[in-house]
Amino acid sequence: MNGTKYFITNTCAFDSITEVLSTSCLTVIGFYKYLEERQDETLYYLCYPTTVINYANDGVSSNIIYTRRAHTLENLARNPGNSHLVVNQNNTTINCVSNAAPLFEKLMDRCYSFSVMSVCQCNPQVEVTWNSVIPLPNMSILHEKNYSNLEEEVNNYFSEGYVDCSLCKLPLKHVGYDLTDTRYICIDTESAYVNLSEEGPEIKSTLSQLPEKITVFGKEYILTGAVRVDSAEIRVQQKANQEENYEQSERGVSHYIAYTRSLNNQWTEKNDLLNKIHCAGISNKRMQLALLLYVLAE
Ligand SMILES: [Zn+2]
Numbered sequence: 001m002n003g004t005k006y007f008i009t010n011t012c013a014f015d016s017i018t019e020v021l022s023t024s025c026l027t028v029i030g031f032y033k034y035l036e037e038r039q040d041e042t043l044y045y046l047c048y049p050t051t052v053i054n055y056a057n058d059g060v061s062s063n064i065i066y067t068r069r070a071h072t073l074e075n076l077a078r079n080p081g082n083s084h085l086v087v088n089q090n091n092t093t094i095n096c097v098s099n100a101a102p103l104f105e106k107l108m109d110r111c112y113s114f115s116v117m118s119v120c121q122c123n124p125q126v127e128v129t130w131n132s133v134i135p136l137p138n139m140s141i142l143h144e145k146n147y148s149n150l151e152e153e154v155n156n157y158f159s160e161g162y163v164d165c166s167l168c169k170l171p172l173k174h175v176g177y178d179l180t181d182t183r184y185i186c187i188d189t190e191s192a193y194v195n196l197s198e199e200g201p202e203i204k205s206t207l208s209q210l211p212e213k214i215t216v217f218g219k220e221y222i223l224t225g226a227v228r229v230d231s232a233e234i235r236v237q238q239k240a241n242q243e244e245n246y247e248q249s250e251r252g253v254s255h256y257i258a259y260t261r262s263l264n265n266q267w268t269e270k271n272d273l274l275n276k277i278h279c280a281g282i283s284n285k286r287m288q289l290a291l292l293l294y295v296l297a298e
Contacts, residue, residue, distance in 0.1 A: 006074070006092055006093065007092060007094070008070060008094045008096060010095055010096045011073070012256040012257070013096065013097075013099065013227075013256045014107075015258070016258035018046055019260065020224070020226070020258050020259075020260060020291070021046065021293075023224065023225060024184075024224040024293060027263060028222060028296070031183060031184065031295040035111060038111050046107065073094055073096055074094060076106060076107075099290070100188075100227050100291045101188035101190060101191075101290070101291060108132040109130070109132070111132070111183075113132045113182050113184055113185060114130075114131060114177055114178060114179045114182050115128055115129065115130050115177070116128065116129045116176070117174075117177075118163065118174065118175045119172065120173055121165075121170065122167055123165075123167065133186045134185070134188065135187075135188050136187055136188065136189045136192040137154060137156060137157035138156070139192060139196065140153075141153050141192075142189070142192055142193070143196060143203065146209045147209045147210050147211060148211070150210070150211050150214060151214040151215060151216070154187070154214060154216055155216055158177045158179060158216065163175050179216065179219075182219070182296070183295065184221065184293060184294060185216060185221050185293075185294040186291060186292070186293050186294075187292040187294075188290070188291060189289045189290060189292060190229055190290035193229070193288045193289070203288075204287055204288055205287065205289060206285060206286055207226060207267050207284075207285070207287075208283040208284055210226065210292060212261075212265065214294055220296075221296055222295055222296075223261055223293070224294070225258065225259060225260045226289050226291065226293065227257070227258055227259070227289065227291040228256065228258075228259060228288065229254045229255070229288050230254065230257060230287070230288070231254050231255070254290075256290060257269060257270070257272075258270040258271075259282070265283075266279065267279070267283045268282075
């Protein structure tokens, strides 16, 4: 990029998110059109469906796409407000270690999912924020219900809004959600798994347990992808890093794997450590999920 050669490491969270986003564009063309209308060049190249659409039509080569994706990461890493990505001392390595949810939030900040209006005792001003990800609304979704009550709890999340103020930490006096233009629902499930495994035995789920669609405030959203988090593969990732003579902290490095779902309910696994695509039986494989993506049905 700009004449400099960069090493970009630990890209699995980024790769998984772009896989899920770009495949969702192919699955639900309305989602692609929505992203296209935003005219956000970064996002356009990020989500440009690399797998099926013939690039020749638009004169966009996969090289250009990957270079643009690298630029996206470099911009994110150099943004002082972003502590998730780090450019090292000699400015040639970009370490992309990040949890999936904050990275998704960052990448989609111009294509947010919903807005939140809040009022607190500590501040008389009405504060409006734009968000792309919601946390898993309730632990019981995982713990006892195996995702069967996901739709109900997502609706509860948006109607009740028990949220603490980011400044004074007290419950907000009023929280209102605006989902008028919501084109997707992205749910962060990673912290819920972490909290549950601190409590007791590790809980795992299967892709087949996820509802294929959810109706939120009267609109239907289709499950198009999920990101799995796997701590067992940390060692593989670290070994790969050592081979590139790259040092990094060992804490908190997880491996992320993308799963994309077609409308006929076929799941595809995309694991950037293996460079392989597996299809058979993956929907019943037990795993920990980090992100779920539902996009507005056409
Ligand atoms: Zn407050």
